[in-house]
Amino acid sequence: MSNIVTSPEHSMEGALEDAGSMGSIVKVFRSNIRQYGMLIALIVIMLFFQFMTSGTLLKPVNLTNLVLQNSYIVIMAIGMLLVIVAGHIDLSVGSIVAFIGALAAVMIVKYDINMFVALVACLIMGGLIGAAQGYWVAFLKIPSFIVTLAGMLVFRGLTLALLEGQSVGPFPPTFQKISSGFIPDVFSVEAIHITSLVLGALVSAALVYLSFRTRRNKQKYNFETLPVSLFILQNVALTAAIMYFCYLMSSYKGLPNVLIVLFILIVIYTFITTQTTIGRRIYAVGGNEKAARLSGIKTSRLSFLTFVNLGVLSALAGLVYAARLNVATPKAGTALELDVIAACFIGGASMSGGVGTVIGAVIGAFVMGVMNNGMSILGIGIEWQQVIKGLVLLMAVFFDIYNKNKG
Amino acid sequence: MSDIILEMRNITKTFPGVKALDNVNLSVRQGEIHALVGENGAGKSTLMKVLSGVYSYGDYTGEIFYQGQECRFKDISDSERLGIVIIHQELALIPLLSIAENIFLGNERQQFGVINWFEAITRTRELLKKVGLNESPETLITNIGVGKQQLVEIAKALSKEVQLLILDEPTSSLNESDSNALLQLLLEFKEHGISSILISHKLNEVSKVADSITILRDGATIETLDCQKDTITEDRIIRGMVGRDLTHRYPHRTANIEETIFEIKNWNVYHPLHDDRKVVDNVSMHVKKGEVVGIAGLMGSGRTELAMSVFGRSYGKRISGQVFKHGQEIDVSSIDKAIDNGIAYATEDRKTYGLILIDDIKNNVTLANLNAITKNAVINEPQELMVAGEYRDKLNIKCSSILQKTVNLSGGNQQKVVLSKWLFAEPEILLLDEPTRGIDVGAKYEIYTIINQLAAEGKGVILISSELPEILGVCDRIYVMNEGKIMGEMPKAEASQEKIMQVIMQQEEIVES
Ligand SMILES: Nc1ncnc2c1ncn2[C@@H]1O[C@H](COP(=O)(O)OP(=O)(O)OP(=O)(O)O)[C@@H](O)[C@H]1O
């Protein structure tokens, strides 16, 4: 049947799928459950809280809030994913968030430095911090756990020093817009934010086009594809979800600026990790550093770059965080690194490196985010929230590993 | 002769997409050496994993009778309790623990959880004596060579009161004399009534020591040959394995040798940890265009160290010397520079240095030359699939799909993936380090054919091999290395096993006196 799949069982399965019978749909579902497992879990969790909060969760105001609350975690999770895939970890991101927030506050509020200049300086500072830590890890071969544990203490301390133990704020309104701004509506209709809807439609169209193209390519090379009925269902569901989301958002204030930034980051990093040589090489380094090195890959440099990248993204997250709180405090971002790391592992990344996806990490971040938000609405105390979040992390990873072992 | 100790009936084992074993039968007599042979991916290792409980009862179908009892092992400890001990294709010793600690790992000499070191070490001494290994029980595993590690594995098996010893390619990484010592040991065990199952691709060994030979092909039993009734020749075994006669072990070679393409001059390398230990000592050698040059020598003679240090200084410290290509000095100070200069090094240790095991065949094949399928840093995936498919066909890699993870391939097929990777890098000079280790006769032939082809295309091939017949069968010219030095050089016409061994021994004598 094909030159890729040679075993008889496989071609049998293929034939069954094409027939599109009920049994085959179950089969397809089962073979995809691993890939979509976390997405399904996220949807189930959302439905659960939607029901429990009698509809509050998906109210436009709350949904907007949810996105804003989690934006900085998602931003860092994307960077963290690359670090984890390369076989390392970064415990310092929470402290970097605080430090960059403090730096921005001191520059903008205390010294009245031009905001644009301050922002760029903060991002560069993030890169430098990443480079400093990455240097110890990649070139001096000190385990990342130790280097970034040190970094966590150092930058928390520096934050305190920079702020002299005080909170510094508030920021000027333009700075706050980073986190609390919404995209302008060019159509200016009263009740609804048309631009947001149009953007949603464009994104949906692009995604459908991409999935169509992938399918055609797969067919060309005789790879298994979903039966037509399921393929259509998949795309309709995706489009519906996006449009419904945009509709909800646009009936409040429209799409937040941060969401656009998030979207762009997700697209760029998904592309880098799946389609480019540098992405492929990072996975190879995490999979087997020695073999990667002997294949001519500059393994140390790649590890170093993942830290620089995470540094810049952490700085960006720090700015968003500070803009959201509208003040820089010495305690900002405490324990944030744990949420970020948890997001990556919930999303299917492996402790030992070489495995994980950007989308997985993003979904992982929202799993945590929706639970935080939902439990808060329900009035569950912070103590039990932590217990539940901890157990969910454990279950998610267990489920993932169990599934993998089953083959 | 004697009665049956083990009988496996209708064993069937499937992995997703592959039927690795299909109604396999195997019966082993008390106190015999039973060889299990077959091509790569025939299912030998899988069958032994079923037997030893690595795959527990229920994961496979069929029955196992051992000493007349039906057995349903849940895990390895179940089978070990009955005296069935397996030594896997990949050694499973902990490098930073001592010999004694490794031997009694999981089986400690202890009371209330406190280890009795005195007893452990005394017992270890006895065991080491039995296997003929002259090392202190406190030596760390990292500090001894593979040959000795293999003996430690066997000592470990002995410590478990072994009745049936399973050895999965025990000699694939051993040199002649170590292999012989190991086989001798098996014969000794036989005297004491211990049966063994021996998996090997070295058919000369098999025909030397085996009492019976079972042949597997494509997951099915083909036949069991009784060596006591008839004399079994290697050709007879090969016929069973590949299903046809293989008239020549080495493809015919018409060498078309031109000018010198690659040259190493006064190459010195020191050990990365012991600063004053010279592992490569003033080596000079050259390869001509279209020539296959062999480096013969014992394990630890510095051949791998030479090759790796030339390949972008991937081994060693304080490296000095010059490398020339087409008469021009080239820079091989980093691996990517070496690759850019057209050098490829296919490692002897595929698991550690050769493959990204958690990744699929496709990604492994293209890894060293991603640029060839990349435009503006974006990988052309369709093209990548095609390339991987091509190499799968060309080298006959047995897999369910090129998207199969390499960790799930049989040993020989993993080796082929490593070779594919370097062929795809399109080098001018290939350093092949034990390229046929653990590879079956048919596939060896294919690899020799590929080597010939590469030479015919005008490349220079350096072949490091511990199998002298292979060196003699494939190479145009042979260097002999020992203790880090080139001890001799001879054209094919003048070379013979005796002569090569003589050159090596000569050095040993000098050292000893
Ligand atoms: N865990 C696994 N998952 C999927 N397929 C597997 C797995 N283990 C083995 N196989 C497949 O089963 C077949 C038999 O493999 P096995 O390792 O038993 O071969 P072998 O006879 O020992 O070969 P070699 O001589 O190369 O070691 C191969 O096709 C291999 O790809």
Ligand SMILES: [Mg+2]
């Ligand atoms: Mg095997």
